[in-house]
Amino acid sequence: MPPRGSSSACKQGNALMRPLVSIVMPVFNVEGILRECLDSVLAQTFTDFELICIDDGSQDASGEILDAYGASDQRMRVVHQDNRGQYPTRNVGLELVRGKYMLSVDCDDVVSPAFVERLVHRAETDSADITLVGWDYLSGPYRSPDVRRWNLRKWQRGDYTDGFPLAFGYVWMKLYRVEFLRRHGLRFREEFYSKADVIFHWKTMSLAEQVSVVPEPLYHYRVHANSVTGTIGPRFIQVIHVMEAIREDLQELGDPKGLLRAWYPFALGFIRGAYFQLAPEHRPAMKEELRKFLQRLGGEGRAVLRRPGSVPRDVRYFYRALESPGNAFWFGTLYGWRKAFAQALRRVLLPSPVRRRLLAVARAQSYNLSTSSIHDLRDSVDELNETVDRLAAENYRLRQGAGEQSVESVASR
Numbered sequence: 459m460p461p462r463g464s465s466s467a468c469k470q471g472n473a474l475m476r477p478l479v480s481i482v483m484p485v486f487n488v489e490g491i492l493r494e495c496l497d498s499v500l501a502q503t504f505t506d507f508e509l510i511c512i513d514d515g516s517q518d519a520s521g522e523i524l525d526a527y528g529a530s531d532q533r534m535r536v537v538h539q540d541n542r543g544q545y546p547t548r549n550v551g552l553e554l555v556r557g558k559y560m561l562s563v564d565c566d567d568v569v570s571p572a573f574v575e576r577l578v579h580r581a582e583t584d585s586a587d588i589t590l591v592g593w594d595y596l597s598g599p600y601r602s603p604d605v606r607r608w609n610l611r612k613w614q615r616g617d618y619t620d621g622f623p624l625a626f627g628y629v630w631m632k633l634y635r636v637e638f639l640r641r642h643g644l645r646f647r648e649e650f651y652s653k654a655d656v657i658f659h660w661k662t663m664s665l666a667e668q669v670s671v672v673p674e675p676l677y678h679y680r681v682h683a684n685s686v687t688g689t690i691g692p693r694f695i696q697v698i699h700v701m702e703a704i705r706e707d708l709q710e711l712g713d714p715k716g717l718l719r720a721w722y723p724f725a726l727g728f729i730r731g732a733y734f735q736l737a738p739e740h741r742p743a744m745k746e747e748l749r750k751f752l753q754r755l756g757g758e759g760r761a762v763l764r765r766p767g768s769v770p771r772d773v774r775y776f777y778r779a780l781e782s783p784g785n786a787f788w789f790g791t792l793y794g795w796r797k798a799f800a801q802a803l804r805r806v807l808l809p810s811p812v813r814r815r816l817l818a819v820a821r822a823q824s825y826n827l828s829t830s831s832i833h834d835l836r837d838s839v840d841e842l843n844e845t846v847d848r849l850a851a852e853n854y855r856l857r858q859g860a861g862e863q864s865v866e867s868v869a870s871r
Contacts, residue, residue, distance in 0.1 A: 479507035482551030504575035515541030545646040586670035587638040593677035627656030701725035
């Protein structure tokens with residue numbers, strides 16, 4: 459179903475010069491926090507972008523907020539459509555982008571002022587098909603990743619089994635070269651309710667010739683109550699089929715980077731994590747689907763589960779417990795009892811006051827690291843990242859200047 463219409467800002471945007479970056483923002487029922495997100499995007503230090511906001515049939519005032527912002531900023535293009543869901547809406551955005559690069563921002567998150575600038579400078583310097591950026595959490599029970607440790611040395615050497623960057627399937631942490639996406643006909647799978655961005659991520663990473671990274675937390679992600687463990691509804695069970703779709707894509711492409719080796723531990727761990735995110739009343743149904751999944755996994759997958767060290771012990775035992783009633787007792791119940799006993803024993807041997815005291819001592823000791831070689835190394839990494847950012851920015855400015863001089867020389871002939 460095509461979009462129902464667009465604001466005047468969209469019509470004005472079509473007449474503007476083609477921007478370097480297109481930012482796609484699907485919007486649905488976020489009137490309370492939408493302004494904070496829009497303000498952060500429109501306040502970017504890099505200004506050569508268009509912001510494509512797609513109102514996916516919001517029932518609150520989100521559409522009106524978008525129209526008001528669009529009327530005052532010609533960089534915005536606002537599209538209204540009947541509700542279609544997350545991934546069909548992302549595909550609408552893919553069709554509308556006019557820039558050399560595409561970014562995605564979720565309508566409930568916030569970005570740092572240098573978010574677009576850092577990504578563009580790094581992508582231009584490295585001629586990257588995909589450029590990743592770090593993030594942290596605005597709220598919620600999750601710990602932000604230590605993005606300063608991110609690097610692509612293993613990836614660039616051809617070792618694609620490294621947990622980074624395959625583990626992070628979020629579309630909002632990546633700048634894509636639009637020509638790369640269109641050359642391969644890359645789109646989001648619309649039949650899935652959730653996690654289709656992970657399929658998109660693995661497929662793009664499998665096809666990309668050059669991947670780069672900005673190891674700074676420039677994207678700020680908001681965790682909602684329905685994302686917390688034990689609260690998600692039954693539709694989330696389809697993550698099993700999402701993981702299988704990744705494997706099917708890799709096989710269809712001929713697995714050009716050998717990512718199937720990394721798929722097994724990733725998929726098995728991802729599905730187990732999804733199981734524990736489900737509300738308890740939906741877990742029996744997922745167990746039945748998991749047993750079918752194990753049958754479809756084949757001999758190689760079952761060998762991975764039986765091979766010590768191939769996946770974490772908790773993951774291996776989780777799946778072994780599904781194989782038979784005997785395994786359910788041995789790998790499930792008995793292992794659970796053993797873990798509970800070990801935790802109880804630790805509490806006896808290391809009671810809370812002692813643990814708190816040890817933590818206090820550890821924190822105090824950490825302040826003494828300011829003169830240590832470890833701290834010096836971390837400072838060196840930070841300084842190196844800052845140097846790379848400066849060089850990337852200078853490289854971008856030089857390219858821009860060379861392009862302007864070329865245009866002037868042609869015009870003077």
